[in-house]
Amino acid sequence: MPVENSRIPGFYKKTVEERLDIIAQLVGLDESEKKLIASWGNLDPAIADAMIENVIGVMAYPMGIAVNFKINGKDYLVPMVIEESSVVAAASNAAKVMRRDGGIQTVATDPIMIAQIQLVNVKNPFYVKMKIIEHKDEILDLANKQDPVLVRLGGGAKDLEVRVLDSPLGPMVVTHLLVDVRDAMGANAVNTMAEKVAPLIERITGGRVYLRILSNLADRRLVRAWVKVYKEDIGGEEVVDGIVAASAFAWADPYRAATHNKGIMNGVIAVALATGQDHRALEAGAHSYAAKTGVYKPLSTWEKDEDGNLVGTLEMPMAVGIVGGATKVHPIARLALKIMGVSTAKELAEIMAAVGLAQNFAALRALATEGIQRGHMKLHAKNLALMAGATPELASRVAEIMVSEGRITFDRAKELVEELTGREQS
Ligand code: MEV
Numbered sequence: 001m002p003v004e005n006s007r008i009p010g011f012y013k014k015t016v017e018e019r020l021d022i023i024a025q026l027v028g029l030d031e032s033e034k035k036l037i038a039s040w041g042n043l044d045p046a047i048a049d050a051m052i053e054n055v056i057g058v059m060a061y062p063m064g065i066a067v068n069f070k071i072n073g074k075d076y077l078v079p080m081v082i083e084e085s086s087v088v089a090a091a092s093n094a095a096k097v098m099r100r101d102g103g104i105q106t107v108a109t110d111p112i113m114i115a116q117i118q119l120v121n122v123k124n125p126f127y128v129k130m131k132i133i134e135h136k137d138e139i140l141d142l143a144n145k146q147d148p149v150l151v152r153l154g155g156g157a158k159d160l161e162v163r164v165l166d167s168p169l170g171p172m173v174v175t176h177l178l179v180d181v182r183d184a185m186g187a188n189a190v191n192t193m194a195e196k197v198a199p200l201i202e203r204i205t206g207g208r209v210y211l212r213i214l215s216n217l218a219d220r221r222l223v224r225a226w227v228k229v230y231k232e233d234i235g236g237e238e239v240v241d242g243i244v245a246a247s248a249f250a251w252a253d254p255y256r257a258a259t260h261n262k263g264i265m266n267g268v269i270a271v272a273l274a275t276g277q278d279h280r281a282l283e284a285g286a287h288s289y290a291a292k293t294g295v296y297k298p299l300s301t302w303e304k305d306e307d308g309n310l311v312g313t314l315e316m317p318m319a320v321g322i323v324g325g326a327t328k329v330h331p332i333a334r335l336a337l338k339i340m341g342v343s344t345a346k347e348l349a350e351i352m353a354a355v356g357l358a359q360n361f362a363a364l365r366a367l368a369t370e371g372i373q374r375g376h377m378k379l380h381a382k383n384l385a386l387m388a389g390a391t392p393e394l395a396s397r398v399a400e401i402m403v404s405e406g407r408i409t410f411d412r413a414k415e416l417v418e419e420l421t422g423r424e425q426s
Contacts, residue, residue, distance in 0.1 A: 003027055012054055016045050020056040042332050051329065063274055063332070064088035065339070068095035070103025071354045078355055079336040080270035085379035086372070087266045090362035091355055097233040098358060104227045106350035112158070112220035113186040113319065115177040115194035117201055118211040125171040128205045129162040132175055135204050136160050142200055143177055143193040150189055155182040157193055175201060178220060183345040185278055185321030190214045216284035218317035219292065225353040227361075229310040234365060240310045242368025243361070247302035254296040260360065261290055261299050264314065267359030271352045275340075276326030276333030278319075285317035300360050314357040318349035381408045388413035394420060 003026050011019060016038075024034050037057030040048070049055045066078040066088050080088050098104050122128045132139070143157035150156050159178040164171055177197065179190045194212035202209050231237050250260035265286060272279040290297050300314040322345050327333045342348045366372045378399060385398035388410060398416045402408045 016049050016055050016057075019054060023056055043330065047329055047331075051326065061273070063336070066091040066095065066355065068092050068099065069351070069354065069358070070095070070099045071106055071351055072104075073102040076341070076351055077339055078271060078351060079274035079339050080267070080355075081273035082266070082270040084266065085383065086375050087270060087359065089375070089379075090366070091267055091270075091359050094358035094362035094365070097229055098227050098361070100230060100233075101228060104225055104354040104357060106223060106225040106353050108223040108318065108346045108349045108353075109221060111155075111181050111183075111186065111319075111345055111349075113179050113181050113190045113218060114215040114220060115179060115190035116211065116213060116215050117175040117177070117194050117198055117209055119173040119175065119201060119205060119207040119209050120169065122171065122173055122205060122207040125164045125173050128173050128207060129164055131204055132162045132173070132201060133160070135200075139175075139177075139197050139200060142197050143179070146192050146196050147189050150180075150182060150184075153182050155180040155189075173205070173207065176215075181321070183321060183323045185281070185319055185325060185327075185345075187214050187278065187281070188324065216281050216319070217288040217292075218281075218285045218319040219289055221317055221319055221349075222315060223318040223349045223353040224313070224315045225350070225357045226311070226313040227354075227357060228305070229312070229361065231308050231310065234310065235369070237304075237308045239365065239369060240304050240308060243302045243310055243364045244304050246364040246368050247298065247300070250298035251301070257290065257296050257298045260364075261286065263363035264299055264316075264356040264360045266363075267355035267357075268316075268318075268352050271348075271355055272320065274333070274336040275320070275322075275348065276328075276330045276336075277321070278325065281319050282317075285319055289317050300357055302361070302364065310361075312357055312361060314353055314360070316353065316356070318352055320348050320352065321345050322348055377408055378403055381413070384408065384410050384413040385417065388417045390417045390420075 008022060020034055020038055040058055041060055043058050048058055061081050061083060063079055063081045066080055069076040069078050139160055140157045144151050147156060157177050157179045161176040161178065163174045165174055177190065177193055179186065179193060181189050191213055198209040198212045231240050250257045265283060268282060269279045272282055286299060290299050299316045300312060302310060302312045305311050321327055322337055322342065340351060342351065363372065366375060381399035381402045382395050385395035390398050394417065397420065398413055401416055402412055
């Protein structure tokens with residue numbers, strides 16, 4: 001029920017239990033509903049409470065394992081957390097036909113993140129740009145003093161670029177710090193550096209700094225993946241042609257490219273969730289990179305080689321980390337990394353790109369042949385059967401019947417559950 005007044009002074013100061021009690025009272029949650037919200041499962045309430053504000057409970061999502069992945073000659077089991085049916089199955093099926101020749105090939109660049117420092121109130125922006133460049137070593141030194149551990153690990157601020165922007169408020173001089181963040185996602189490291197060097201840039205230029213923040217268009221931290229899929233493994237050259245046509249459609253049309261890229265992100269984000277990444281940063285990076293030419297384009301391309309086989313390539317930013325943030329504190333994120341057996345952020349980025357490419361292939365293959373609804377409907381039917389009270393074993397039987405009848409509705413699922421359980425009991 002809607003609440004009359006959402007103003008709850010000092011809510012953030014209460015304990016987790018007190019907050020849940022307050023909410024329960026305000027909106028009328030009963031004891032069983034409260035218990036459900038506070039079923040902490042694999043996340044300790046103290047950790048949850050430290051991760052975000054105003055915590056009252058947790059929400060569990062399914063974690064599945066995509067099997068069959070071979071990437072750069074190495075086998076991987078890939079944990080995926082997602083609410084959408086078919087994604088894990090599709091990734092696993094795609095990976096199965098991508099195992100030849102060492103599997104999916106990938107390579108990530110050095111993990112370079114960009115921090116932006118926005119300078120305004122400058123009369124002679126081009127001269128100011130040179131002044132900043134003149135003090136490059138001093139600026140980089142000051143940035144690196146903020147993170148000696150990162151520097152010791154081989155990372156740190158490596159370079160600096162200065163851009164003069166034409167804005168609605170007149171010219172702005174924007175400095176980019178290029179920071180190698182090693183195994184971190186890097187937001188904290190680069191934001192700290194940007195904040196620390198801002199006063200120095202003001203002193204050098206006499207201008208005024210406002211924003212000091214990373215850019216999610218992480219185009220210095222790219223990952224590339226490519227694969228050959230043999231035509232005989234996927235139903236012949238006609239299927240290859242269909243996938244190539246789908247790819248060309250995405251290249252020609254932003255409306256299609258958005259959906260094409262969404263299919264890639266189905267895989268990327270599911271792994272990101274399982275491993276506790278900042279998935280909003282990944283989405284922002286992916287879509288801004290897709291639009292880098294000024295026209296929104298697909299992140300992957302599918303072509304036919306001289307033998308009629310399908311070859312696919314993907315290039316996108318991938319700002320992921322395996323130290324710090326939720327990756328560090330969430331026990332399941334740590335276990336997800338253990339299941340994958342990854343030891344560097346670069347390796348994780350490469351796996352995620354491979355999963356994105358496989359996921360994209362699976363979608364295009366389905367779309368270019370039977371359509372995606374058949375597979376979707378099978379899983380949807382099973383979900384309906386579960387909602388109608390079927391046990392997992394019974395749900396598969398109910399789903400099969402509904403699919404064969406072509407009647408996939410909750411009412412039919414209920415009827416079948418009653419019929420089949422009644423028959424089994426009598
Ligand atoms: C659905 O989650 C993803 C697809 O729409 C991707 C695509 O159209 O390529 C199937």
